[in-house]
Structures are given as structure tokens and as C-alpha cells.
Amino acid sequence: MDNKVMYSLSYGLFVLSARRGDKDNGCITNTAIQVTTEPNRIVCAINKSNYTHDMVQETGRFTLSILSEEADFELFKRFGFQSGRDVDKFAGFESHVKRDGDGLPYVTRGANAWLSCRVVSATDLGTHTLFLADVLDGGTISSAPSATYSYYQSHIKPKPGAAPAPSAQKRWVCKVCGYVYEGDELPADFICPWCKHPASDFEPLA
Numbered sequence: 001m002d003n004k005v006m007y008s009l010s011y012g013l014f015v016l017s018a019r020r021g022d023k024d025n026g027c028i029t030n031t032a033i034q035v036t037t038e039p040n041r042i043v044c045a046i047n048k049s050n051y052t053h054d055m056v057q058e059t060g061r062f063t064l065s066i067l068s069e070e071a072d073f074e075l076f077k078r079f080g081f082q083s084g085r086d087v088d089k090f091a092g093f094e095s096h097v098k099r100d101g102d103g104l105p106y107v108t109r110g111a112n113a114w115l116s117c118r119v120v121s122a123t124d125l126g127t128h129t130l131f132l133a134d135v136l137d138g139g140t141i142s143s144a145p146s147a148t149y150s151y152y153q154s155h156i157k158p159k160p161g162a163a164p165a166p167s168a169q170k171r172w173v174c175k176v177c178g179y180v181y182e183g184d185e186l187p188a189d190f191i192c193p194w195c196k197h198p199a200s201d202f203e204p205l206a
């Protein structure tokens with residue numbers, strides 16, 4: 001099978017946020033979907049290497065900010081290209097954050113709605129954990145259309161090569177998030193440090 005067929009699946013985009021003690025954190029996800037209406041439940045898959053994953057697993061709580069077409073690339077860089085283990089992703093972002101009734105943060109910039117969720121079960125998928133969760137609360141933030149993954153690819157993510165850095169080395173770009181690898185050869189077992197996709201999702205840059 002040509003794995004590119006998987007690119008035809010459609011996804012939304014979200015900031016999934018958690019709070020453990022006084023620590024707020026969140027990561028970009030594209031894997032949240034509603035699975036039942038009665039009760040109102042969603043699932044989302046979070047990579048086990050994400051700091052947010054551990055926070056959700058321990059607290060059993062998270063919020064989802066549903067991203068709209070007004071979301072900018074800065075938002076994706078803040079929540080999707082760095083880890084809460086290394087930085088405070090919410091620092092300097094206070095004016096774009098609100099909290100649910102239990103104090104969990106959700107992002108209002110570039111989002112059109114938010115959900116507050118409680119984990120019902122966690123299924124080990126190997127690289128990811130699939131969290132099934134009850135939707136406890138939520139609200140509307142704006143009327144802007146929800147962003148799809150393909151909208152992100154075509155309108156939000158900078159075009160590969162838009163600002164090439166002069167280099168004597170070969171370069172490969174991650175087709176998923178735009179990360180550029182430089183070196184003699186792209187290792188076959190390379191994992192994108194930004195979006196965790198494998199070497200097969202990279203293509204050579206001229």
C-alpha cells in the first residue's frame with residue numbers, strides 16, 4: 001500500500017492542555033474526535049513522549065481548544081514545536097488564556113471553542129495512549145471556521161524553502177510540520193523532533 005493514502009484522512013487541530021499542581025502545559029494534537037453523543041465523549045491520541053501525556057495520565061483531566069482558521073504559525077510553534085519539560089508554554093501568553101471551573105487552562109487565541117474533559121479510560125497504543133474522555137463543559141470563543149489539518153498545511157505552515165538558510169549540507173523537510181533536517185544523510189530511524197513523524201514523512205529540499 002502507498003502510505004500516502006493516509007494523507008487523505010481529514011483531521012481537526014487542537015491545543016490539548018492540562019494542569020498538574022501549579023504547572024500548566026499543552027500540546028498541539030490532530031487526533032481528537034467525538035465518538036458518542038450519549039454520553040458526550042471524545043477520544044484523542046497523545047504521544048507518550050509528550051510532557052502533556054504524563055500530565056493527563058496522572059490528573060485524568062484536560063481541556064481542548066478547537067483551533068480555527070485564525071490560528072497563526074506562532075501558536076503551533078509555541079504548543080507543537082517545544083516541550084513543557086523545557087519551557088513554560090503559557091509564559092507571556094496570559095491574555096490568550098482562560099480557565100475552566102477547575103482551573104485548567106484553555107487557549108482563546110486562534111480558537112473557536114473549548115471543551116473540558118475527564119478521562120474515562122486510557123488504552124496503550126504503543127507509541128501513543130488513546131484517552132477516552134467525558135466532555136464535562138465547554139463554550140464558544142469565536143465564529144471563525146475550524147481549522148483542518150489540510151488548511152494548516154496549505155495556509156498556516158510556512159512553505160518549505162520560504163526562508164532557506166545557506167548551507168553546504170543536504171536538507172530534508174518534514175512534510176507534516178516543516179522541520180528541516182540538515183546532514184549528509186537522513187537516518188532511516190530519524191524521528192521528527194517537532195511532530196514525532198518518521199523519516200518516511202520527510203522529502204529532500206533542493
Ligand SMILES: Cc1cc2nc3c(=O)[nH]c(=O)nc-3n(C[C@H](O)[C@H](O)[C@H](O)COP(=O)(O)O)c2cc1C
Pocket residue numbers: 025026027028029030031045046047048049050051052053076079080081082083084085152176177193194195196
Ligand atoms: C500540526 C501538528 C499536529 C500534531 N499532532 C499531534 C497528535 O495528534 N498527538 C501528539 O501526541 N502530538 C502531536 N503533535 C506534536 C506535539 O504537539 C509536540 O510534540 C509537542 O511539542 C509536545 O509538547 P509537550 O512535551 O509539552 O507535551 C503535533 C504537532 C503539530 C505541529
